[in-house]
Amino acid sequence: MTLIANLQHPANVLVCGASQGIGLALCEALLARDDVATVWAVSRQASASVALATLAAAHGGRLVAFDCDARREQSLAELAREVGHQCANLHLVISTLGILQQDGAKAEKALAQLDLERMQATFSTNAFAPILLLKHLLPLLRKQPCTFAALSARVGSIGDNRLGGWYSYRASKAALNQLMRTASIELKRLNPASTVLLLHPGTTDTRLSAPFQANVPVEQLFQPAYAAQCMLEQVARHGAADSGNFWAWDGQPIPW
Numbered sequence: 001m002t003l004i005a006n007l008q009h010p011a012n013v014l015v016c017g018a019s020q021g022i023g024l025a026l027c028e029a030l031l032a033r034d035d036v037a038t039v040w041a042v043s044r045q046a047s048a049s050v051a052l053a054t055l056a057a058a059h060g061g062r063l064v065a066f067d068c069d070a071r072r073e074q075s076l077a078e079l080a081r082e083v084g085h086q087c088a089n090l091h092l093v094i095s096t097l098g099i100l101q102q103d104g105a106k107a108e109k110a111l112a113q114l115d116l117e118r119m120q121a122t123f124s125t126n127a128f129a130p131i132l133l134l135k136h137l138l139p140l141l142r143k144q145p146c147t148f149a150a151l152s153a154r155v156g157s158i159g160d161n162r163l164g165g166w167y168s169y170r171a172s173k174a175a176l177n178q179l180m181r182t183a184s185i186e187l188k189r190l191n192p193a194s195t196v197l198l199l200h201p202g203t204t205d206t207r208l209s210a211p212f213q214a215n216v217p218v219e220q221l222f223q224p225a226y227a228a229q230c231m232l233e234q235v236a237r238h239g240a241a242d243s244g245n246f247w248a249w250d251g252q253p254i255p256w
Contacts, residue, residue: 001236003035004091006145006193010037012087016070016133017096019043022151022201024051025228026094031059040083040090041065070097070129073136080136090140092235095130095150100169108167119168126172131179134196141187147195147235148187150180152246154200159255177246177256184244195239198246200254201227222249 004011013030017023018041030036039062041052046065056063064086068079083090101107104121108114130150134141141148155166156173177198184196204227222230230249237251246254 001233003030003033003232003236004145004147005236005239007035007091010035011091012038012040012089013092013094014040014042014083014090014137015094015096016042016068016130017098018065019046019049019052021096022204022224022227022231023094023096024049025224026096026231027052027055027063029225029228029232031055031062037062038087039063042068042070042079044069070095070133071124073132076132076136080140083137084140087140089143089146090137091144091146093133093137093141093146093148094231094235095133095148097125097129097133098151098153098173099125100166105168107165107169109165111167114167119171122168123172123175126169127175127179130176131183134180134183138187138190141194142191144191145193145195145240146191147197147239148180148183149197149199149231149235150176151201151231152176152180152198154248154254157246157254157256174256181244188240188243193240195243197235197238197242199231199234200246200248201231202249 013036015023015026018027027039027041030039041063046052047067052065069075099105104118106118134148153173155170156177158174180196180198187194202222204222204224234247248254
């Protein structure tokens with residue numbers, strides 16, 4: 001199955017959050033495909049990543065590492081300019097940006113633990129950075145079939161919230177879902193062949209989930225390579241007719 005339906009040539013792909021976890025696994029999986037031309041691997045310290053350098057050396061320059069702090073608009077503008085200088089269009093952008101309990105964020109269990117600065121840190125990475133990434137890359141997504149996929153989380157579903165807790169993380173992912181849903185409507189007007197997807201990768205063995213894995217059954221804790229493959233399968237399966245929707249790793253729709 002081709003990665004982007006109806007695309008007649010290999011795709012230019014950008015992965016934001018590419019230096020570890022699912023993002024790194026996505027880069028590796030994408031470079032193994034014949035229908036991918038170039039992968040832009042973007043993270044705050046992409047140029048210092050040994051793993052990305054190893055991938056770049058193995059794939060003859062098909063991987064381009066680029067340092068960008070997606071929480072800063074100036075950095076995003078520089079990213080868009082540089083990518084635009086080297087290619088006319090992007091065909092797939094995947095945002096793996098997300099924090100749960102780092103960079104000032106906290107997984108709150110009770111109202112008493114809420115703190116404005118920690119909430120703002122969570123929203124900055126989980127909701128604001130992905131939509132601003134789309135804003136700045138929009139000129140590269142106006143032509144030909146293209147997909148913008150953002151990793152969300154099932155706990156961001158309001159309808160599926162039965163346990164409570166994780167106030168900021170849940171709310172920031174719900175905000176991400178609404179922002180991307182809204183963007184999908186605008187992008188459809190600009191490019192009818194565009195697709196915006198929200199994807200839940202399942203609980204994956206990454207730094208984000210590490211402090212909370214104790215109660216996760218072994219069979220429900222995915223390796224990054226498996227999660228990445230599932231995400232690419234969803235990208236390939238869901239085209240423009242499914243734009244603006246929220247899907248789990250196994251292709252099941254998730255309620256808002």
